Amino acid sequence: DVKVTQSSRYLVKRTGEKVFLECVQDMDHENMFWYRQDPGLGLRLIYFSYDVKMKEKGDIPEGYSVSREKKERFSLILESASTNQTSMYLCASSLLGNSPLHFGNGTRLTVT
Amino acid sequence: AQSVTQLDSQVPVFEEAPVELRCNYSSSVSVYLFWYVQYPNQGLQLLLKYLSGSTLVESINGFEAEFNKSQTSFHLRKPSVHISDTAEYFCAVSAGGTSYGKLTFGQGTILTVHP
Numbered sequence: 001d002v003k004v005t006q007s008s009r010y011l012v013k014r015t016g017e018k019v020f021l022e023c024v025q026d027m028d029h030e031n032m033f034w035y036r037q038d039p040g041l042g043l044r045l046i047y048f049s050y051d052v053k054m055k056e057k058g059d060i061p062e063g064y065s066v067s068r069e070k071k072e073r074f075s076l077i078l079e080s081a082s083t084n085q086t087s088m089y090l091c092a093s094s095l096l097g098n099s100p101l102h103f104g105n106g107t108r109l110t111v112t
Numbered sequence: 113a114q115s116v117t118q119l120d121s122q123v124p125v126f127e128e129a130p131v132e133l134r135c136n137y138s139s140s141v142s143v144y145l146f147w148y149v150q151y152p153n154q155g156l157q158l159l160l161k162y163l164s165g166s167t168l169v170e171s172i173n174g175f176e177a178e179f180n181k182s183q184t185s186f187h188l189r190k191p192s193v194h195i196s197d198t199a200e201y202f203c204a205v206s207a208g209g210t211s212y213g214k215l216t217f218g219q220g221t222i223l224t225v226h227p
Contacts, residue, residue: 004155031213040121042202043156043217058214090155097213098144098163098206103155 003027006091006104013111019078021107023091029102030095032074034058034066037088037106049074081111114139114205118218126226127195133188133221135203145186146204146215147177156202162186173197198225 007022025032031050035043035058045058047066055066063085067075074093078085088108092101119134137143144163148156160171167179177188186203200222204215 033214035217040219042116042118042219043204043215045214045216048214059216092156094213099213100146100158100161101148101156101213101215103148103157105153105155 004091004093004102004104006089006107008107009105011107011109013078013081013109015082015111017078017081017111019081019109019111021076021078021089021091021109023074023076023104024072025074025093025102026072027093027095027102028071029093030071031093031097031099032068033092033094033101034064034074034076035090035092036060037090043090046076081109083111085109086111114143114207114216116203116205116216116218118201118203118221120221121219122222122224124224124226125193128192130191131189131193131197131223133201133203133223135186135188135218137184137186137203137205139184139205139207141207144206145177145179146206147171147175147186147188148202148204148217150200150202150220152199159188159201193223193225195225195227197223199223 004025033048034046049068065077091104146161147159149159162179170176203218
């Protein structure tokens with residue numbers, strides 16, 4: 001069974017801090033995604049990657065960057081955290097285009 | 113670009129009653145459609161998907177959804193719900209081609225099943 005692991009379940013950071021959210025998948029999937037989930041807004045795509053060192057902006061990339069140095073790991077970086085980035089962050093992976101997405105359990109980030 | 117609208121933010125029902133969660137989408141290209149479920153404090157899990165073929169798709173736990181191209185809808189139904197179906201449900205759409213499988217999600221519908 002596919003396992004997508006997000007390194008932290010809860011994080012509390014201060015405004016202006018640099019924040020790293022880590023995600024690892026164990027099934028050699030090509031595609032990896034970062035979404036944020038907010039009540040009433042559903043999930044919104046921040047960035048995705050379809051290959052090592054490749055990245056594409058999603059719908060809301062402002063204030064975020066990503067890194068994919070190895071196939072199994074996809075990191076989300078908040079260069080300077082702000083309170084409006086308080087949210088649930090979900091990582092997902094898929095084998096091919098239009099294969100189902102497999103999600104991690106999420107990281108709830110609070111920026112104070 | 114695609115968009116998804118889930119018409120109900122919350123749906124309360126009694127156990128063993130039927131339920132329908134509504135989903136409409138818009139897209140200028142052919143799409144693939146998905147329903148995901150999120151139980152409390154968990155990530156999302158795939159419930160069912162429509163890629164091609166029969167417009168009626170079913171899940172292993174009794175849910176079904178019908179792709180209606182003319183009405184651009186993909187409503188989720190279950191004839192008799194259980195307490196354990198209480199969760200948030202997300203409709204999602206993906207374009208084909210070089211979309212790399214990225215999904216556009218609706219706002220979510222919280223289904224609460226009461227005893």
